[in-house]
Every structure is written in structure tokens, then in C-alpha cells.
Amino acid sequence: MLDFHPWMPNLSKINEMLKVIGLANTEELFSDIPPYVKFVNSFTSLPQEPLSEYEIQNLIDNRKEKNAKLIMPPFLGGGIYPHYTPKVIKEILGRQEFYTSYTPYQPEMSQGILQALFEYQSLIADLFEMDVVTSSHYEWGTALAEALLMAYRITGRKTVIVPKSVNPRHLKVVKTWISGKGIRVIEADIDRSGQLILEDIEKKMSQDTAAIYIQQPNFFGVIEENIDYVFELAEKYNALKIIGVSPVSLGLLRSPGEYGADIAVSDGQELGIPMNFGGPLNGIIATRWEQKLIKQLPGRIVGLTKDVENNRAFTLILQTREQFIRREKATSNITTNEALIALANAVYLSLLGGKGISELAREIYNRAHYAFKGLTEIRGIEPYLESDFFEEFTILFNTDYDEIHKKLLKNGIHGGLQLKDNVALFCVTEVHLKSMIDYMIRKVAE
Amino acid sequence: MWKQARWEEPLIHEIGDTRTNGFLISKEDVPDVASNVKSRAFKRTVVNMPGLHEIEVVRHFIRLSQMNFGVDNGIMPLGSCTMKYNPKAEVIGQELVETFHPSQDPSTVQGILETLYELQTIFEELTGMDRCSLAVPAGSSGELAGVLMIKKLNIDNGINKDEILVADTAHGTNPASASMAGFKVIYVKSNEEGLLDLNILKNIVSDKTAGLMLTNPNTLGLFEQNILEISKVVHEKGGKLYYDGANLNGILGIVRPGDMGFDIVHLNLHKTFAVPHGGGGPGAAAVCAKNELTDYLPSPVLIKQDNRILIKEPEKTIGKMSSYFGNVGNLVRAYVYLLGLGGEGVRSVAIMSTLATNYLITKLKGVEGLTLFPNNSRIRKHEVVFSAKNAKDSYGVSAEDIAKSILDYGIYAPTIYFPQLAEEAIMIEPTEGEPLYALELLAEALRKIMETARKEPEKIRMSPYNTSVRRIDNVYANKPTTITPTYRVLKRRERGENVTL
Numbered sequence: 001m002l003d004f005h006p007w008m009p010n011l012s013k014i015n016e017m018l019k020v021i022g023l024a025n026t027e028e029l030f031s032d033i034p035p036y037v038k039f040v041n042s043f044t045s046l047p048q049e050p051l052s053e054y055e056i057q058n059l060i061d062n063r064k065e066k067n068a069k070l071i072m073p074p075f076l077g078g079g080i081y082p083h084y085t086p087k088v089i090k091e092i093l094g095r096q097e098f099y100t101s102y103t104p105y106q107p108e109m110s111q112g113i114l115q116a117l118f119e120y121q122s123l124i125a126d127l128f129e130m131d132v133v134t135s136s137h138y139e140w141g142t143a144l145a146e147a148l149l150m151a152y153r154i155t156g157r158k159t160v161i162v163p164k165s166v167n168p169r170h171l172k173v174v175k176t177w178i179s180g181k182g183i184r185v186i187e188a189d190i191d192r193s194g195q196l197i198l199e200d201i202e203k204k205m206s207q208d209t210a211a212i213y214i215q216q217p218n219f220f221g222v223i224e225e226n227i228d229y230v231f232e233l234a235e236k237y238n239a240l241k242i243i244g245v246s247p248v249s250l251g252l253l254r255s256p257g258e259y260g261a262d263i264a265v266s267d268g269q270e271l272g273i274p275m276n277f278g279g280p281l282n283g284i285i286a287t288r289w290e291q292k293l294i295k296q297l298p299g300r301i302v303g304l305t306k307d308v309e310n311n312r313a314f315t316l317i318l319q320t321r322e323q324f325i326r327r328e329k330a331t332s333n334i335t336t337n338e339a340l341i342a343l344a345n346a347v348y349l350s351l352l353g354g355k356g357i358s359e360l361a362r363e364i365y366n367r368a369h370y371a372f373k374g375l376t377e378i379r380g381i382e383p384y385l386e387s388d389f390f391e392e393f394t395i396l397f398n399t400d401y402d403e404i405h406k407k408l409l410k411n412g413i414h415g416g417l418q419l420k421d422n423v424a425l426f427c428v429t430e431v432h433l434k435s436m437i438d439y440m441i442r443k444v445a446e
Numbered sequence: 447m448w449k450q451a452r453w454e455e456p457l458i459h460e461i462g463d464t465r466t467n468g469f470l471i472s473k474e475d476v477p478d479v480a481s482n483v484k485s486r487a488f489k490r491t492v493v494n495m496p497g498l499h500e501i502e503v504v505r506h507f508i509r510l511s512q513m514n515f516g517v518d519n520g521i522m523p524l525g526s527c528t529m530k531y532n533p534k535a536e537v538i539g540q541e542l543v544e545t546f547h548p549s550q551d552p553s554t555v556q557g558i559l560e561t562l563y564e565l566q567t568i569f570e571e572l573t574g575m576d577r578c579s580l581a582v583p584a585g586s587s588g589e590l591a592g593v594l595m596i597k598k599l600n601i602d603n604g605i606n607k608d609e610i611l612v613a614d615t616a617h618g619t620n621p622a623s624a625s626m627a628g629f630k631v632i633y634v635k636s637n638e639e640g641l642l643d644l645n646i647l648k649n650i651v652s653d654k655t656a657g658l659m660l661t662n663p664n665t666l667g668l669f670e671q672n673i674l675e676i677s678k679v680v681h682e683k684g685g686k687l688y689y690d691g692a693n694l695n696g697i698l699g700i701v702r703p704g705d706m707g708f709d710i711v712h713l714n715l716h717k718t719f720a721v722p723h724g725g726g727g728p729g730a731a732a733v734c735a736k737n738e739l740t741d742y743l744p745s746p747v748l749i750k751q752d753n754r755i756l757i758k759e760p761e762k763t764i765g766k767m768s769s770y771f772g773n774v775g776n777l778v779r780a781y782v783y784l785l786g787l788g789g790e791g792v793r794s795v796a797i798m799s800t801l802a803t804n805y806l807i808t809k810l811k812g813v814e815g816l817t818l819f820p821n822n823s824r825i826r827k828h829e830v831v832f833s834a835k836n837a838k839d840s841y842g843v844s845a846e847d848i849a850k851s852i853l854d855y856g857i858y859a860p861t862i863y864f865p866q867l868a869e870e871a872i873m874i875e876p877t878e879g880e881p882l883y884a885l886e887l888l889a890e891a892l893r894k895i896m897e898t899a900r901k902e903p904e905k906i907r908m909s910p911y912n913t914s915v916r917r918i919d920n921v922y923a924n925k926p927t928t929i930t931p932t933y934r935v936l937k938r939r940e941r942g943e944n945v946t947l
Contacts, residue, residue: 002791005787008878009879010878017802017882030800037705039699039702043572046568046784046787046788047785053538056535056786063542063558064542065557066560067556076547095508096517096518096519102527102723105524106853107915108850109450109514109858109914112510112513113514113726115457118933119459122459125935126493126933138584139583139769169770173766180597180629252489253487274775276543277543277558277771277774278768278770279548279583279768279774279776280775289938303923304923308908309915312454313919327618328624332626334584334587336585341728349495350496350498350506351497352471353467353468355464355466356468356469363472369477370474405551409551414547434476
């Protein structure tokens with residue numbers, strides 16, 4: 001038993017407290033636990049004694065040495081994207097009134113996070129041109145799973161159509177999350193340029209199709225050209241139209257609202273969140289204004305209201321959908337969400353505004369195309385899918401990509417994501433300066 | 447007297463405009479090919495989203511932060527939420543992972559993988575389980591993973607079981623998760639003492655029982671002392687025992703779920719392991735299993751081979767609960783927290799949080815209108831439930847009124863109306879992190895409130911007075927004609943559009 005610890009202020013007051021309670025010792029606090037199941041050994045996976053903050057800092061600093069030091073951000077995307085995080089975000093997230101607060105169950109004392117989340121919902125609504133936005137989900141994959149579950153509940157149908165060009169990681173997550181309800185995913189083919197094939201989708205549609213999901217740009221970075229037609233098909237079969245979008249791409253590409261989507265899903269990671277080795281992220285769900293969609297939304301939603309003195313105020317709304325009230329009849333089991341990441345997204349979007357996000361999207365598009373041109377001009381290197389793209393593109397090498405990857409790594413560069421033996425998906429954003437792109441291309445060519 | 451800041455802070459939409467960009471975008475001298483594209487996928491209109499200058503953004507959000515309240519402001523005795531202090535050293539962990547992409551070559555991220563592997567090992571030992579997966583983003587996704595694991599195991603063994611049992615004291619996520627996994631939910635009643643009724647359980651358990659989801663200590667703060675018997679009853683029918691880790695704090699290191707007979711465990715790192723709540727999230731979690739169930743864990747798990755850490759997909763995995771490795775940025779925070787505790791500190795957490803709960807109970811003894819639920823002298827662990835039914839019946843002051851009134855003292859309110867079997871429930875979890883005088887303040891505040899409730903109930907019913915806004919109008923917030931989830935909807939209504947629910 002410790003007699004001092006910086007995070008436990010009452011260790012020196014144990015006897016005083018025991019006396020007030022009327023107990024002789026701390027063992028009596030656990031006298032209702034059968035003695036033979038108690039754990040009495042020392043823990044071997046932890047140091048016996050607490051480490052000091054400085055010791056921890058040293059330990060982690062040593063760990064850092066075991067990570068490779070790259071000389072530039074990796075050319076990796078595929079679901080997580082390297083972007084720049086403005087310092088303002090770190091400062092605002094560092095406000096412990098936000099960071100250490102709980103889900104705003106007491107709205108009167110939590111107006112700060114509530115207004116921030118309402119503004120997050122409002123900014124995403126503008127960017128997506130959709131009416132309703134929830135206040136956050138774990139990530140794109142689970143947001144998509146929840147959207148498909150909504151479609152299942154709304155239509156009562158049990159299949160969903162998804163082209164083979166959606167993010168395979170999202171699809172894996174989706175398949176796990178919807179497996180309990182027995183919903184079947186039917187995959188539709190894509191053509192040699194990476195575009196979806198209308199005829200194939202039509203062939204797979206039926207009266208049991210709950211929804212069609214399309215990702216824009218798709219997993220291969222390709223900008224889908226035929227979304228309007230696919231959504232017309234969905235309407236013909238009364239299936240829900242679900243679209244997944246890169247939020248940054250909306251500075252350049254048409255929004256979910258413009259496509260007339262019923263539900264849009266996305267991830268807030270691209271809006272000012274460091275990669276953090278894959279999480280935390282922020283799953284975005286947005287819908288157009290329709291009762292059947294709104295009533296089936298999962299998770300928390302913040303709404304505008306007033307207090308008893310008629311002051312403007314914010315609070316959680318439509319809570320009767322949620323698990324703590326509806327239990328097994330809830331629209332989802334989600335409780336803890338990604339509120340702080342949504343807050344960061346709000347800070348990011350309000351910094352950039354519509355003008356900034358458009359400038360950013362153009363700059364990314366231009367740089368990605370610059371890198372693509374440079375790479376494909378190298379002899380023996382070709383585009384793999386011949387479609388226009390946003391921030392990611394596929395490259396076909398005349399050798400095993402693994403060799404290229406190792407060569408780049410030796411030079412402190414992490415190349416793209418290997419898709420096949422000699423195909424890789426490269427991601428280029430605003431964090432890849434021209435000089436970095438040039439250097440990478442030079443090293444690939446060597 | 448405490449008074450919360452009150453800024454009549456306008457919305458970003460009211461002060462910003464679409465022409466303003468508060469952040470300089472890095473530009474490079476590359477050809478502007480974007481301008482020459484003719485594609486029906488390209489946007490033809492401007493993005494109609496307001497921007498602000500940097501100082502406006504900073505001021506706006508700083509002002510909002512002043513109208514918020516976290517553990518760093520004061521005590522947050524929310525039952526079952528374990529709002530303990532979040533040590534600032536945790537940020538050291540984040541420095542290790544921030545700039546790394548999860549699809550990087552494993553050879554370039556061994557420092558991260560080694561850390562995650564160690565954390566996984568620590569959780570295995572703390573829970574007494576064989577293997578943990580950290581690739582679940584939060585507690586309820588861990589629950590869903592757990593019940594899906596049971597489901598898949600049964601399918602693989604050709605066994606048909608479609609019922610999950612949950613205690614009537616269970617967190618709402620238990621039935622919600624079981625239902626998402628496609629199970630029928632059957633409730634098991636608690637007895638007068640507040641413990642799971644063993645006789646009722648014996649009657650309900652059948653060949654259809656896939657498992658029992660239980661938290662121990664339960665949400666009344668009571669240790670289910672018949673746990674080995676419960677385990678036997680469930681296992682005899684081929685059911686599995688699922689441990690909801692939300693209430694682990696009061697027994698951490700004292701008794702392990704694995705030793706109590708549980709087959710699957712989830713941990714909420716944003717509760718027991720001091721990851722900050724962030725206003726609702728992100729959290730972080732782990733799901734752990736024993737024996738043959740380890741093969742079903744969500745992918746990936748980490749294994750150590752020849753001093754290298756390998757990323758592995760469990761043989762019969764249910765699949766992926768999250769795209770990569772879970773909320774790594776938070777996992778490493780929990781890791782720092784655990785190093786800062788050490789093996790000895792882990793046990794002290796349980797002792798000190800349990801001590802705090804029982805100290806508070808003693809201090810609240812005899813307060814009129816508040817009754818311990820159930821009204822017995824059993825030791826509570828991490829939390830305690832009071833019923834304000836007497837206050838409601840005698841003075842017309844509800845649990846919600848009491849909760850609102852506590853806010854006026856600069857104290858966040860306990861959890862209310864849960865667990866449902868306690869009428870007018872007030873559920874308090876003080877945690878080990880609160881200094882003694884903070885506990886005294888909480889007890890004193892409740893004492894004063896109950897006294898006022900008796901003498902001037904109207905005063906309590908009209909509370910709070912000192913928060914940024916007064917009591918919220920929930921009817922207006924949810925009314926079909928006024929419900930407003932975004933500024934866009936507000937504007938559409940102002941334009942006279944019919945936007946009702």
C-alpha cells in the first residue's frame with residue numbers, strides 16, 4: 001500500500017476516514033469479496049512502484065527512438081490522411097474545461113461544449129449541404145455501419161449494394177457491425193478506370209435492396225462520375241442513397257446535398273486531426289430533413305433551445321432514441337462518442353471557412369496531379385486506373401512495389417500503400433511540399 | 447459564491463462570412479490544373495460556410511470553454527462515469543504516436559507497437575484474461591464485440607442460443623449491444639439486497655442462454671458476492687459470462703474478472719484508466735477473452751516474436767470493430783497513467799475510491815429526503831445510489847431538481863434516474879482523485895439543498911441560478927416545429943420553409 005501518490009490526495013488520511021466510517025482497516029472495505037478469488041500477487045506487467053513523470057518521459061523518449069525517423073510525411077492515405085494541424089486547434093483542445101468535461105447531461109453547466117457541437121453540426125451541414133448532423137461517431141467505418149442499419153430499419157430490407165471501390169477497411173468494419181442483424185453486403189464491380197458500372201449495379205438491385213453506398217472520391221482516389229445515375233437507380237427501387245465523402249474534397253467536388261443523398265457519412269480526421277496511428281477519428285453522419293431518417297439517427301444530437309428566462313441555450317435533443325432510455329430498443333448502443341474531435345473539426349472549419357476549404361482542396365488537387373505527372377513520366381511507371389482523382393492515385397510499377405518501398409524507406413521516405421504486387425496507392429496533400437515531391441520522385445527513378 | 451461565466455456568445459454563423467479565411471493555406475508553385483477541369487463531379491457553386499479571423503476563432507472558443515465544466519474545474523461525481531482526475535503527464539504518450547500513419551511498415555513503428563503490446567499485456571494481467579484486443583474505440587463497441595464473439599463461437603460449434611441475460615441494474619448499453627448483435631434480451635431481477643437474484647437466474651437460464659452480461663460491482667455499488675455461483679449456473683447451461691468493465695474502479699487489482707469466472711471483459715479506459723472524457727469522447731477501450739474465445743477477438747491483436755511485435759488477425763476473429771488499432775492517441779494516455787501508478791498504485795485506486803464512497807455515505811447519513819438505495823449497511827464500492835423519493839413525495843422536489851441545485855455550488859451533478867429500479871435515483875461516484883475537502887463540500891451541498899427543499903421547495907425547483915443559463919426548456923428543444931439541429935435548419939425556417947418533424 002502506497003503512503004503517497006500525486007494523483008491520490010487522501011492516502012495520508014486513510015485512518016481518519018476509516019474512523020468516520022467506523023471501520024478498523026481498509027481490508028474491511030472488501031470483506032464481501034470471497035477471499036479465495038482475491039488477487040494477492042504482485043503485478044508482473046507493471047513496475048511495482050510508481051514511475052515519476054520524468055522517468056516516464058525518458059521511457060517514452062526511448063520508445064520514440066524505435067520508430068523510424070522519416071524526413072517527410074508519408075505518402076500514405078487509404079483512410080487516414082496526413083494534413084497540417086493549425087496550432088489554434090491544439091490550444092483550444094488544451095482548454096481543460098472542454099477536455100476534462102463529460103457528455104453534457106447537465107446542459108445548464110455545459111453550454112460551452114453544447115454550443116461548440118451545435119456549431120460543428122452547423123458547419124458540417126453547410127459543407128455537406130445536408131440539414132441534420134449528429135454530434136459524432138467513432139469513425140467513418142462505424143458511421144457507415146450505422147447508416148446501413150438505419151436503412152435496414154427504415155426499409156425493412158436486408159441487402160445493401162456497395163461497389164468494390166469503397167475503402168476495404170470500412171467494409172470490414174461494416175460487416176462486423178451489421179453481422180448481428182443478418183444484413184448482406186452485395187459488392188458491385190468497377191471498370192478498368194476505377195469507375196462504378198451502372199449495369200452491374202442495376203443487375204444486383206432488387207426489392208430487398210435497403211441502400212446503395214458510394215464513396216467519393218473512392219478508395220482508389222478516383223472521382224466518381226456517375227453518382228447521379230446510381231442515385232436515380234436507387235430511387236427507382238426505393239432504396240436509400242448513401243454517400244461517403246472526403247470532407248476536404250468538398251472544397252472542389254459536389255456535396256452530398258447536391259447529389260440528393262439521403263445520408264452522408266465521412267470522417268473528421270482530415271479536418272485538423274493528427275494521424276495518431278489511426279485514432280481517435282470522428283465518424284460523421286448527416287441526413288436531409290425527413291422524419292423517417294431523423295427518427296432513426298444513432299447517437300447524440302445537439303439542438304438549439306432557450307432557458308426559462310428566454311435566453312438562447314443548447315441541449316441534447318431527441319434523446320428517446322438513445323440506449324440509456326430505450327435500452328434494447330435504442331437506435332444504437334453508442335454512448336461515448338468523439339465530441340472533442342468534433343470540436344476540433346469546428347475550430348478547423350471556422351478558421352478556414354468556405355474560402356479556405358476551397359483553396360485547400362484546389363492546392364491538394366494540384367499537388368497530387370503534379371506528383372502523379374512526375375511519377376508516371378518515369379520510364380516503366382504507369383497509371384493503374386485512368387480516371388481523374390483528388391488526393392490519391394494508383395501507380396503501376398514494372399517491378400514489385402516492395403522494392404520501391406524499401407528503396408524509399410532507406411532514404412527516409414515512406415511511399416504509398418501497396419495494393420497488389422506492383423500497384424500502390426499514393427496520397428499527396430498540402431503537407432507534401434514541392435521539394436519533397438520532387439525528391440521522392442527522384443528516389444523512385446533512381 | 448460560485449458563478450459560472452456567461453458570455454452571450456454569438457454563433458460563428460452570426461459573426462463570420464464565407465469570404466473570410468483565418469488560416470493561410472500553404473501554396474506551391476505547381477500547375478493549376480484544377481481550374482481547367484470540366485467534370486460533372488466538380489462543384490459549380492461556392493462553399494457557403496462562414497470563416498473567421500484567427501483572433502475571432504480563439505476568442506470564440508475560449509469564451510465557450512469558460513461556459514463549460516470539467517474535472518479540472520471541480521468535482522464531477524457522476525455515477526458509473528468514473529470522472530477521475532486526468533494526470534497531465536498523459537500527454538507524453540501522445541507525443542509517441544501523433545505523426546504516424548497506421549498503415550506504415552511495421553518496421554518503422556516498433557516503438558508504438560511495443561507500447562501497445564505492453565498495454566495489452568498489462569490489461570491481460572489486470573483482468574486475469576488470456577488475451578486482449580485494443581482495437582475497439584469505446585466501451586459499448588467492446589460490448590458489441592463481446593456478444594458477437596459469443597454468437598460466432600456458438601455458430602461455429604453448431605449451437606443455437608439466441609438469448610442474452612442482463613441484470614435489471616445493467617447499464618443501458620448492455621441490452622442495446624446485445625440487441626444490435628441480434629440477441630433477445632432477458633432481464634434478471636435483483637433481490638431486496640440489491641444483488642442479482644440467484645433463484646430467479648436459475649429459473650431463467652436455459653439452453654437458449656448465450657450469456658449473461660454483468661457488471662461487478664453492480665450499478666448500486668454493491669459487489670455481487672455470489673459471483674462464483676452465478677458463474678456456475680450460467681456455465682452449466684453452456685452460457686458465457688460477460689464483464690462490463692464500467693465499474694472496475696472500485697475493485698481494480700483486488701479481484702480480477704477472470705478469477706471470478708468471466709469469459710469476456712471490456713474495459714473503459716476513459717473511466718478506470720484516466721483518459722479524459724473530452725465532453726463525451728473520444729474514449730478508448732479493450733476487449734479481453736479467455737480460452738477458445740481469444741480466437742474470436744476483434745482484429746488485430748499484437749503478439750511478440752523474436753523481440754519484434756507482429757500485428758495479427760485472430761484465427762476466427764469476428765472481424766474489425768474499428769479500421770485500425772483503436773483510439774491509439776488515448777491508449778497511450780492510459781499507458782502513461784498505468785506506469786505512473788505502478789502495481790502498488792493500481793490497488794490503491796480501488797482502496798481509495800471505495801474509501802471515498804463509504805466516507806461520503808457516512809457524511810450523508812440522516813439527511814432528510816435522501817435514502818440509501820437499497821437501504822442497507824452493505825459496503826459500497828466505487829459508487830452509491832440514493833433515492834430522493836421521500837423528497838419528491840413530501841416536498842415535490844425531484845432528483846432532477848436536486849441535481850440542478852447542486853450545480854449552483856460549482857459541483858457537477860451526480861447521475862440521476864439510473865439505475866431505474868431506484869425511484870428518483872441519485873447515483874454518486876466520488877473516485878479516488880478527489881481531496882477530502884471536495885468530498886466534504888459535496889456532502890455539505892447536498893445537506894443544504896435537502897434542508898432548503900424542505901423549507902422552500904420552490905427555490906430548489908427553480909434552480910440552477912449560478913450557471914451560464916437557467917433551466918433548459920426541453921419541450922421547446924424537441925417540439926416538431928421548433929427542433930433545430932443546425933443553423934441551416936434555423937435559416938430555412940426563417941425563410942418560411944416548412945421544416946417540421
